[in-house]
Structure formats: C-alpha cells, structure tokens
Amino acid sequence: MATEHTWIVPATAALALALLPAVLTPYTQDLVVKIEIYAIFALSLELLVGMTGLVSLGHAAFLGIGAYVAVRASGEGGAASLLWLLPAAVLAAAAYAFFVGLLSLRTQGVYFIMVTLAFSQMAYFVFHDTAVGGGSDGIFLYAKPVLAWAGGTWVDLDDRRHLYYAVLAALAFTYALLALIRRSRFGHALAGIHGNEQRMRAAGFATYGYKLAAFVIAGALAGLAGFLLAVKDGAVNPELLSWHESGAVLLMIILGGIGSLRGAVIGAVTFTLLKEFYQSEALLGALAAHWQLTLGFTIIAFVAWLPKGLIGLAGTGAWRRGARSG
C-alpha cells in the first residue's frame, strides 16, 4: 500500500525546515515564516473544501478573529502568556465557526458559499467599523506573547528564532492532525459526505454533525494561523478578514491541488512566492504596481494547464485515496 510511507516526504520537509535558519537571511527567514503561516491557513481550508466538499468563501473571518483576539487580549501591559493567549485566540475562532457552521451548513452549494461570505463580511465590518477593531488602520501588538515557567522564559515570540520554530511546530501539528483525520473513521466519513451525502444519511450517519465538527476544526486551525500572523506582524488590520483573503486561500488550495494536504502546502508556497515576486519593484519595476493583474494571469494559466493543481504534476495519483485501480 502506497499510503503507508506517506509520512516520509512531510517528515523530511519538516526536518529541512528545522535546519534552514542556519543559512537564511533575516528577510528570507521572515518570508519562510509567512509562507508556513499561510500553509496552516490553506490546510485548514483543505479540511473543508478537499476533504468534506464544503466550498467556503468566508474562511478569512476565522483567521482575522484569531489575529484580533491575539492582539486585543494581550492588552497594553507586558507580554501575555502563550498558555492562555493561544487557546483564547483559537477558541474564539472556533466559537465563531460553530455559530457560522450551525446556520450555514443548513444550505448547500452556491448558497453555502454565499452564506459563509456573508458571515465573514459581517465579522469584517465589526472590526472595520467599531471600536473593537480600531478602524481601518487596525491595532498594534505592544508585546509579543511569551511562555514563562518556573522562573525562566522558555519561549519568547519576540525572538526571531523562537517565532520560527513555534510556527514550524504549529505547521507540523496542523499537518499531522489533518493526516490523522484523513485516515481515521471521521475522515473517511467526511470523504463519504464529499462523495455522496444522501448515501451517508441512508447508511446511518448524521452528516450535519460531521460537517459541523469539520467546520469548527477548520475554523480553529485558521484561528491558529491568525494568531501566528498577528504575532509575526505585530499588528492586525481588518483586511485580514476581507473576502480577498478568503479568495486568496481558496486560490492557494486550487493552485496546489484540491484533495491533497501536500497540495495545500505547495499552493501556499507558490501563491505567496508569486505574490512576492509580482509585488517586487526591484525585480519588475513599474509593473509591480499592477501585481494583481500579473498574478491573476498567472493563476489563470495554472488552472488552464494544471487542472489538478501542482500536485497533479507528481502524476502518481496515489494521493487520491481509493481511486487506485490496482
């Protein structure tokens, strides 16, 4: 069975990432951290779109809520403790996901897309237009969270190296969790819901509960990504919750290849690098001002020539569970 050694590639990648800071410049190390955070975000959406068949266009709401809670809850005093700040950010995102899922999962297809979009725009305007979010400029994080215990500071996210390994650990955790889900009974039930929800209900699965669980887990993981993004940037602004961001993460998993965890990661890497490239005035000069245009054309080209995403280039097809013919 090809599935038994699927951990080798991700484990090797994680090891390489762990050794990478030795050779990175501060700028490239920041870029790697940013890509890893977007990889967590893309993986969280892959749980919905690829594994459950729920196309959400409001996933940025959970990223933004995780980010805002990280900043708001730390306050303006000293550094907050990771021990409660991280769970608070993740749980807040999960709670909003529970609420949104409860209502939106009663709809299907294009209606589901629209309802998730509406709920994320609602959250966007709460942070954009009320005192909670500090308006369109957003708010700064005064002190980055730390993990202090028994008199010592074990993790200080203000330290570039600590942040790097914390983000890498979060990515490894997210990837491992989703890989576990994929092979578990829960994941197989989600695949069944993706394939034919009517048959799942006829077999005896209360599919609504399964979809809600997937939605809440996806929201929580997006909240984790948001938390890390806020800590990395030291600031948040409402654009984190905007539908542009929801669209961008959807593009990441489409670019990488829907239905694959590796695809989600590859998509996040490609999308972020392409965006950096097209925005770079040093490389592209005046064209950099029109990065949305050039990025858009590139994505159209990718989708046209690689309908299965970049992961489709691997060509083995072994990642598509169950579809192997021998």
Add this chain to the structure above:
Amino acid sequence: MVEMATPGPAAAAPLLRAQSLTRRFGGLTAVNAVSLALRQGELHAVIGTNGAGKSTLINMLSGELPATSGRIELAGADITGWSQPRRARAGVGRSYQRTTIFPKLSVFENIRLCAQAARQRPWALWQVAEHCGASRSVAERALVAAGLVDVPQLAAGLLSHGQQRQLEISMCLATQPRVLLLDEPLAGMGAEESELMLALLLDLKRSHALLLVEHDMDAVFRVADLITVMVNGEVIASDVPKVIRSHPDVRVAYLGEG
C-alpha cells in the same frame, strides 16, 4: 381504505408498519392515508403509475421526508419523528431509483464505509479506518455475496450499471438492516442482470422485510408475496398477486383494461 390482506406464510408481527400516512406538498396530496405492513420473510411490492406517490411513500418510510400526518412503527416502536440516519441505524435500509454510491471511492471502501455506520467513533482520530475490523469483515462478506470479489480496489464509478446497482444493494446490506426499501432496483438492467437481482431479492426475503417499488410487472408478479396498488396517492388494492391480477379496479386503473 382497503383492508390489509392476510399475511403470507410467515405470519409474524410486522417489522415496519405505516398507519394512515399522508404527505401534502402545498395543495397537492402526494400520498393519502396509506397503511401497509412489512414482515420478515415477505416481499411486499408497491406498484402504480408515475406520480402515484410510490417514491414519496418510500421517502417517508426511510425518513427523508416527514409525513404530514400518520404514524410509522419499527418493531412496535414509534419512529415517526426519527431522522433518516437514526432510522437507518435502527435497521431501515434503502436503495434509490438513481444509483447512489460513492463513485470515486473503491468498491471495497463503498461497502466498508456503510458498515462503519454501526460503529462510527469519529473522535478516535488515532485509529485507522481501514483497520476497523468490524467494518472490514462485514465488507469482505458483502463483496463475496455481491459477486464483486474480483474488483475490490476499482473506483466504484467505473463499474457497469448493473454492477453499481448490485453494489448499492451490498452497501445497504452492510448496514445490517432488518427492513429493506428498494426503489426500482431493476431500472436500466439487462435481462441477465435482472435475473441475478431477482434471485438476490428472493434470498434476502428470508431474513429481511422487503418493500419493492418496481415498474417491471412480470418481475413483480413473479417474486412478490403481496402487492399494493397505488393510484393518485391512494391505495386501491392490496393483496396477493393472484387476487391483484384479477382485481377489477386494478385492471381498470392500472393494467389498462376497461
């Protein structure tokens, strides 16, 4: 209302009983005060023209559509308000008119996943679904019974139409139902495949209560123990095939004789 016919040889208590089931869609009464009983060892066929309410009746029995009024009992328990998944776990299985399988999953996984419904344990993330012994053994037996033992790893969507129908029945059986509601299992099947399916139905009848909705009259009269005839949402006759065949109302309304 037509009186229920006397039950067949296995005059056991009904497993599934519908009493005066009615379903309205706005001003249209799709099913009107239909009562019927399904017993183990009995194949109960429901026939009727298109739009007679047969599919609506099956959907109410399986729990996909709530009944406007009436009562449904499973082995004496009132299940009228139960959701479809709950009824399924209690032993009500069904097949659909349009093949309803997981086309991208393997044949084996199609069956195994249905068997998993009996032991779902979604929180056990550390356990591998494919190592689930209970669902594997059910699936392995079902593969043999369905004659699909040669193609367990093939994507189900690549099977022939007849094999897909066969697979769907196997998926039903994997949930270990006591009652089977079959909506036109012979639709689109060739003569040879139909024969196999009919033999399977006769075999299943011994251990299950069967409801069969079917358009193929020859098949229905060959295998049914009881036939209920519906016209415009109402039952106009319910009896053994011999009586139905010569029933004056049925001949006028359905068999097209005046």
